[in-house]
Amino acid sequence: MTINNEQLTINNSGDASLSVSFCGLVFKNPVVAASGTFGFGREYGEYYDLSELGGISVKGLTLLPRNGNPSPRVAETPSGMLNAVGLQNPGVDAFIADELPTLRRYDTRIIANISGNTAEEYGIMAAKLSDAAVDLIEVNVSCPNVKAGGMQFGTSPALVAEVTREVRRNARVPVMVKLSPNVSDIAEIAVAAVDAGADALSLINTLLGMRIDIKTRRPILANVTGGLSGAAILPVAVRCVYQVARAVNVPILGMGGVCDGDDAVELMLAGASLVGVGTASFTDPFAPIKVRDGIEKYLNGNGFTLPSDITGKLDA
Amino acid sequence: MTGFSTDCRIVYSEELRDGVHALTFEAVGLTPAQPGQFVHIKCGGGDTTRVLRRPISVADYFEGDAANNVPPEITVVFEVRGDGTQWLAERREDNTLDVLGALGHGFEVPTDGQILLVGGGLGVAPLMYVANANPLRCNAILGFRTAELILLSGEFDRLCRRVVIATDDGSYGERGTVAEPVRAALKSEQYAAVFACGPRPMLRSVAAIAAELNVPCQVSLEERMACGVGACLGCAVETKNGIRRVCRDGPVFDAQEVVW
Ligand SMILES: Cc1cc2nc3c(=O)[nH]c(=O)nc-3n(C[C@H](O)[C@H](O)[C@H](O)COP(=O)(O)OP(=O)(O)OC[C@H]3O[C@@H](n4cnc5c(N)ncnc54)[C@H](O)[C@@H]3O)c2cc1C
Ligand SMILES: Cc1cc2nc3c(=O)[nH]c(=O)nc-3n(C[C@H](O)[C@H](O)[C@H](O)COP(=O)(O)O)c2cc1C
Ligand code: FES
Helix, strand or coil, rough: CCCCCCCCCCCCCCCCHCCCECCEEEEEECECCCCCCCCCCCCHHHHHHHHHHHHEECCEECCCCCCCCCCCCCEEEECEEEEECCCCCCCHHHHHHHHHHHHHHCCCEEEEECCCCCCCHHHHHEEEEECCCEEEEECCCCCCCCCCHHHHHHHCCCHHHHHHHHHHHHCCEEEEEEECCCCHHHHHHHHHHHHHCCCEEEEEEEEEEECCCCCCCCCCCCCEEEEEEEEHHHHHHHHHHHHHHHHCCCCCECCCCCCCCCCHHHHHHHHCCCEEEEHHHHHCCCHHHHHHHHHHHHHHHHHCCHHHCCCCCCCC | CCCEEEEEEEEEEEECCCEEEEEEEECCCCCCCCCCCEEECCCCCCCCCCCCCEECCCEEEECCCCCCCEEEEEEEEEECCHHHHHHHHCCCCCEEEEEEEEECCCCCCCCCCCCCEEEHHHHHHHHHHHHHCEEEECCEEEEEHHHHHCHHHHHHHHHCCCEEEEEECCCCCEEECCCHHHHHHHCCCCCEEEEEEHHHHHHHHHHHHHHHHHEEEEEEECCCCCCCCCCCCCCCEECCCCCEEECCEEEEECCCCEEE
């Protein structure tokens, strides 16, 4: 694992001791709001200063606007939830025109999360977002490939490689590929992404799930199935980060079920440099800030100076 | 800033009828509630298995008196439907609640003229606050399945000029749905607005009658929610102005905007 500590600098409001270097970018702390759980920052920005976050991964963008799935789109599960929002978003151009300027007012890293129907669509978005100077592009490969009969890009090493190459060819900012856990060998997919040029990896996206209302004998979600997130998936995320960190040599944004600093530390020990917080914000809007403070407490309490001191420091 | 408190002290709790409860809690740290808004309540205390908050309408609000240290209060009225509301029903005076709110876009009250409140079942709850905030401007038509399920009728009697109750089985008041009493009221008197809350089929029929008789109508919609603040797009509803969020753009929408 290569961690570059040279570029660590103190930024305006951040605490130097929490900063992380991630494929050449300095994050003021390791906590990133997870894509799709934070909109474009406007709503949670009413609760706290978004500059408190290391980064924000915005709602998944597509080339054209999308209406998403019918409701119900969410269902609660034990220690988690299912969602089938269906990538509702205003499209990449509207994001750049209407949302990015507002987000840019905050001193935090902006990560553009993108989804496409074809590899070419991913490439076009990567070019537009590079022109708009987002900090990092996060490639969501958990969406159906229209040309491959709807098979998810993220389940095939060849398709992940194809998308990654196309994005890498068009992007002038670092490219991070977001892996799906719904595969039999996540390390194999990770290697395919890195060999195709991924500068970083993020994981995990949601696990495919389903719930049924036994009174009506119907699925709760209009889409029938949806993605499982929240505390319930933490052990799956830890395992995936562990397996991927051992297989590749790029930094990892780990996420899945993080609710507090201790959960984040688990993912970091397994190999994550940054940690995403998603569903936990729904329970507590301040969850990302509390996770950040919890990481700091763990570092201070255990004789570490930097978050990178614990990345991959698993005693196994 | 936006309202959030993990420490809202309950000052009053009551079982209104079998399975329906009222709770009043101090709303210190929350934003002042407008009629039609809701609060997002964490149910389960330290139990972390229930990750989603429960949206419950504000059924009444008291501003308090900051100068004299009298805290504001919010009242909610809810039915036990599952685990979350069961937990809530077991809360008592001096227990505390973790509350986000008040949230959402409420009823837009016209500056003058009469308001017709149309409620079905638990949908009467948010209308009570409208009635309380607009004394002597409201008439109410309240629908329930049977006489045993009638809720808050005494409060509406006190706050409204006239109250009509309809029961599906005719066991109390008018027999049938609220549709005919609504039509009769709108035909016999001038109204500046109809505010409706209840099951979707009731809202649809009230919206149709109001449209036909040219009275502006606002409806309060329900959808399953996650964040409750507009960030997750979990609570989408289709409208003539595109996909909108029940938690942020609603729960109250202009009835003409809704795709029924
Ligand atoms: C804006 C709004 C205002 C509401 N106001 C009131 C009110 O004043 N009084 C009242 O009794 N009820 C109200 N409800 C419905 C109330 O939110 C549900 O009854 C409650 O969430 C059920 O939770 P539970 O844990 O008991 O049930 P469970 O079925 O165990 O809940 C499981 C999950 O489904 C969700 N859910 C289940 N039913 C509903 C529903 N009808 N609407 C939205 N989410 C649901 C829950 O929030 C939870 O996430 C309102 C709903 C909305 C959207
Ligand atoms: C409502 C919701 C919407 C999401 N939308 C996206 C998305 O648009 N793109 C994406 O890559 N991941 C999306 N995700 C996945 C999250 O970014 C994250 O990977 C996952 O929820 C696990 O983290 P958590 O358990 O902390 O929520 C979404 C998750 C949720 C709950
Ligand atoms: S519940 Fe998240 S946007 Fe409405």
